[in-house]
Structures are given as structure tokens and as C-alpha cells.
Amino acid sequence: MRIAMIGTGYVGLVSGACLADFGHNVICVDKEWNKIAALNAGQMPIWEPGLDSLVAANVAAERLAFTTDLAAAIENADAVFIAVGTPARRGDGHADLSYVYAAAEEIARALTRPAVIVTKSTVPVGTGDEIARILRANNAPDGTSVASNPEFLREGAAIRDFKIPDRIVVGAEDDRAREVLHEVYRPLFLNKAPILFTGRRTAELIKYAANAFLATKISFINEVADLCEAVGADVQEVARGIGLDNRIGPKFLHAGPGYGGSCFPKDTLALLQTAEAADVPMRIVGSVVAVNDERKVRMAERVREALGGSLQGKKVAVLGLTFKPNTDDMRDAPSLALIAGLQQQGARVAAFDPVGIDHARSLLPGVEFADDSYSVVDGADALVLVTEWDEFRALDLRRVAETMNGNVLVDFRNITNAEDALAAGLSYFAVGRKPIIALPRQHRKAGPAMTRRLA
Structure with missing residues (x-):
């Protein structure tokens, strides 16, 4: 398939390289010419084990290319993935969707044939609806669809996570979007990777709910660690003791200095803002954020x-x-x-x-x-x-x-x-x-x- 990946940050670059390795023809787009120049010279903007060799192999095979020209990249694309940043907005914790919406507007104006526009970025519930509105308002070709396909990549193990995923989540509202994304991920079906087709809003919420739950496990075991220190217990043995229960599991039960990174801090805050806007209190997630801070x-x-x-x-x-x-x-x-x-x-x-x-x-x-x-x-x-x-x-x-x-x-x-x-x-x-x-x-x-x- 012909795929355009808008954004060459962590998610876009890893996803684009892996999709090219599946045999698809992928063009990655970024507005930063110096980043594209570096990528074309074989220099990675991020440090991820194995990424440099994966990119080099697929560039050599002419399945992967990098450009600043969005219109040329999406001209014949079957699917256009939006993988731009959604940082927490200063002051209120809302996800900053300005890059997502700017990309959607530019895509709509450049499309010459119908395509499936896929949000790979982590976005709040309802973002896909707004992207669809932007496409219509900017006269995108009839038949253009919008889907949600959240990523679940762990930094440091992202290539393996993409190629051997726990699950693939696709949120779509029409058959064309489902069919295109089914074909995009068909190479993974040999490994029997579980794929969940659901509604677009549900897919958007799955990503936030997953990260909030993992963050909850971290804050929980950190509070247990404080209690262990006070009463003379060993938190590692406690974590092992509860993690052996398969309803709980051992992952994310490692006590430490608190969670950080590109996902958990901003995603928990964004989920809280979504809940507040819907007038649904999420007291557990609010406590998780406070405990971590x-x-x-x-x-x-x-x-x-x-x-x-x-x-x-x-x-x-x-x-x-x-x-x-x-x-x-x-x-x-x-x-x-x-x-x-x-x-x-x-x-x-x-x-x-x-x-x-x-x-x-x-x-x-x-x-x-x-x-x-x-x-x-x-x-x-x-x-x-x-x-x-x-x-x-x-x-x-x-x-x-x-x-x-x-x-x-x-x-x-x-x-x-x-x-x-x-x-x-x-x-x-x-x-x-x-x-x-x-x-x-x-x-x-x-x-x-x-x-x-x-x-």
C-alpha cells in the first residue's frame, strides 16, 4: 500500500519505518527541513535501538523516503497517518491539538483523491470528529474517511512492540476505513496479532484509559513502598507476591521515583480534562497524578x-x-x-x-x-x-x-x-x-x- 506519515517524531518515524519493513511504500513528512536532511543522510533524530539500521535497509530498498513536501507525499496515498505531537498545554493540562488540526487542514487542501486519514497521535475523545469537520470544510474529496489507530509503543522497545503487538486498535465509522487499515496491518496477522475494530471515539479513549491504568499501578506501588519503609517490609517481595496473581500481573509494579516520559504525564492530565468537560469526576486518576507529582x-x-x-x-x-x-x-x-x-x-x-x-x-x-x-x-x-x-x-x-x-x-x-x-x-x-x-x-x-x- 502507499502510505504517508505526517510527522517524524518518535511515533511517526518508528511507525513509518516498520510499515515500510512490512513491504508498504511509505513517505514520511516533516516541516523541519533540517530533520529531513538529517534523515536522508542516515542520521536519526531520536535514540531507539535498531532504528538506524531499520531505516537504512528500507531506504535502500526504496520503500521508505523522507520529504518536506506534504502534497507530493499524499498525492497517491491510500492512507495518511497523522503522527504529530500533542503536548500538554501549559496552564490547564489540555492536549494541544494545534499541530493535529493544522495537519488535517493541509491534508484536506492537498488531497486529489479519496484517502483514509488516520490519527496515530494520542488525541482526546472527539478529535476524529473535528478532523472530519476540517476535511469537509476544506473540500477534501468525497469518500475521504477518518480513523483512529492509537499507538502502544514503549520507548526502548518500540520496533518489537510495533512488529509483535499486544493488540492493534482501529476506530472507524465506515467500511472503507476498516478495509484499508485491515490491509495495512495484514502482515501482522501471520503472528495472530489481535486486532480490535471499534468506533472512533472508543479507540481514542482506549489509549488514554490504558496509560492512566498503568500510571495508577506505578503510583499504587510507590505508596505501598512508603508503607513498607514505615513498617519494615520489603516492597519488592510485596510486588512479587501480588504480581503472581494473574488478575494483577507483575508489570508496572516496580517502586521508584515516579513516572515520567512523553506519555503518562500528559495523557493522565488530558484524560482528567476530558472527564471534567464531560462532568464525570475521575478521582482515582486525579490522585495518581497528585501522588506522582x-x-x-x-x-x-x-x-x-x-x-x-x-x-x-x-x-x-x-x-x-x-x-x-x-x-x-x-x-x-x-x-x-x-x-x-x-x-x-x-x-x-x-x-x-x-x-x-x-x-x-x-x-x-x-x-x-x-x-x-x-x-x-x-x-x-x-x-x-x-x-x-x-x-x-x-x-x-x-x-x-x-x-x-x-x-x-x-x-x-x-x-x-x-x-x-x-x-x-x-x-x-x-x-x-x-x-x-x-x-x-x-x-x-x-x-x-x-x-x-x-x-
Whole structure:
């Protein structure tokens, strides 16, 4: 099939490359000429494992191309996907749909034959109706359809998620739209990927409801972690104990510093705004947002407490800046709130991230950026683990301890082992577990580190 993908951000680029890999002819469109020039030179605007080679292979096969010329891209298209940004609008949390509607208007004026216009962007309920109105108002050819096809891609695993999906959701109001999208995704039927055809408004709501539910699991286990610390339980064992119930499942039950990224923060807020407009209170989702916001702010206080009550003049080393591993995405990353809080209380912050430093520089003024996981801790009073990159799981904690000035390890992802930390002479502070304090370096004797557990 002939497909145009409007937008070469995370969703548009991954989706376009994967659809081309299925054998479709795909043209990706973006208004930013420098981004298109970079893509045509083989340079990716995002960091996603395997994406560069996938794009290169399909460009070489002449199934994938990049342009700034929207009219040329959609001239013979059977389906035109809108995959532009829908960021949270400042001040009220509403999804900013200006890019979506601008794209719809431009598409309507450029179409010379009927096509199926598909919203791939995450949009509130009723957006498809407005796109249909815009198409009619701008004299789109008769027979042009509008469908919703929300994405469910995890950053860091997006290519696999697209090719081996949990489900494909298609919201359509006419047979033509259903038939075209059935053909678009036909290559996935060999893997028996479940496809759900439903109404357009229902499809739009499925995306928001899914993300709000996952965000709820995160905030829930984070509150359980606080209770574990207060009563002397271990949140990881609690999470395993409840996750073995197949009605609950183990995913998204990992206690930590709160959720971030491009989806959960904006999508929960947008869902709340949709509910408010419909005069339907969503108290659970509102609490999820409040719990998460408070948690991210509270992180700096946890580091201050681990350092004895003061951050003034202390050097804090931060490992991990992106909101999750295997991406360079800094949007709403917990590290942003943590580092701002540390600096406000007088700490000097050094940081390292395997791929996120370039994006982090403009967002984190005053931070000293290191070249690797060990140079960042040189002379530090505390080491704070924020993002669970695989390379941080195998840190040589003895080497870390020898390089540090202090001996505090704060693990916000529970990826280190308490016994290993204590053997290295580090005081161990994790999430949802009792802290274990190592004796100061000058009081240690040869042999196993002497420690005491906090009540």
C-alpha cells in the first residue's frame, strides 16, 4: 500500500519505518527541513535501538523516503497517518491539538483523491470528529474517511512492540476505513496479532484509559513502598507476591521515583480534562497524578535525609537522567525534579547518562556532566541511581566506594544489592526497604563491613 506519515517524531518515524519493513511504500513528512536532511543522510533524530539500521535497509530498498513536501507525499496515498505531537498545554493540562488540526487542514487542501486519514497521535475523545469537520470544510474529496489507530509503543522497545503487538486498535465509522487499515496491518496477522475494530471515539479513549491504568499501578506501588519503609517490609517481595496473581500481573509494579516520559504525564492530565468537560469526576486518576507529582519533588528530601539532614556544600553524583533506559528522552524525567531540588538546597551535582547527556545539557544548568559511571562519583558524598540502565546494574561498588568522599548510596530503582553495597562499605538507601547504615570509613576494621539497620 502507499502510505504517508505526517510527522517524524518518535511515533511517526518508528511507525513509518516498520510499515515500510512490512513491504508498504511509505513517505514520511516533516516541516523541519533540517530533520529531513538529517534523515536522508542516515542520521536519526531520536535514540531507539535498531532504528538506524531499520531505516537504512528500507531506504535502500526504496520503500521508505523522507520529504518536506506534504502534497507530493499524499498525492497517491491510500492512507495518511497523522503522527504529530500533542503536548500538554501549559496552564490547564489540555492536549494541544494545534499541530493535529493544522495537519488535517493541509491534508484536506492537498488531497486529489479519496484517502483514509488516520490519527496515530494520542488525541482526546472527539478529535476524529473535528478532523472530519476540517476535511469537509476544506473540500477534501468525497469518500475521504477518518480513523483512529492509537499507538502502544514503549520507548526502548518500540520496533518489537510495533512488529509483535499486544493488540492493534482501529476506530472507524465506515467500511472503507476498516478495509484499508485491515490491509495495512495484514502482515501482522501471520503472528495472530489481535486486532480490535471499534468506533472512533472508543479507540481514542482506549489509549488514554490504558496509560492512566498503568500510571495508577506505578503510583499504587510507590505508596505501598512508603508503607513498607514505615513498617519494615520489603516492597519488592510485596510486588512479587501480588504480581503472581494473574488478575494483577507483575508489570508496572516496580517502586521508584515516579513516572515520567512523553506519555503518562500528559495523557493522565488530558484524560482528567476530558472527564471534567464531560462532568464525570475521575478521582482515582486525579490522585495518581497528585501522588506522582509529590513523589518526584520528595526525592531530593530523601537524599538530604540520607546525608544526615543537609545538602549544603555536598557533592551528589547522579547516575541516569532519561526517564527510562534505552532512550534519550528527557521529557518529565524524574531526574529533572531531583536535581533541581538538590541544587536548591546547596548541593553540587555531577551526572552521567549513557545516551541522554546531549538532551540534558540545556535542561540542567549548573550540572557537571561526566564521561562514565565511575568518574562521576569522584569525590562525591552520595551516589544516587535514578535510571535503571543495564550498565548500572553491574557497577563495581568497591571501586565506587574508593572513589567517593562519602559512603552514601541512594538507589531509587532497587537495582543494587544491599549486601554488595555493605561489603563495599556503602550505606544503603533504597525504595520500600529499610536503610542499612555502614560505619564511617575511619571506624571500619578489616573484614566484613560493620553495619546497623535503622529501626
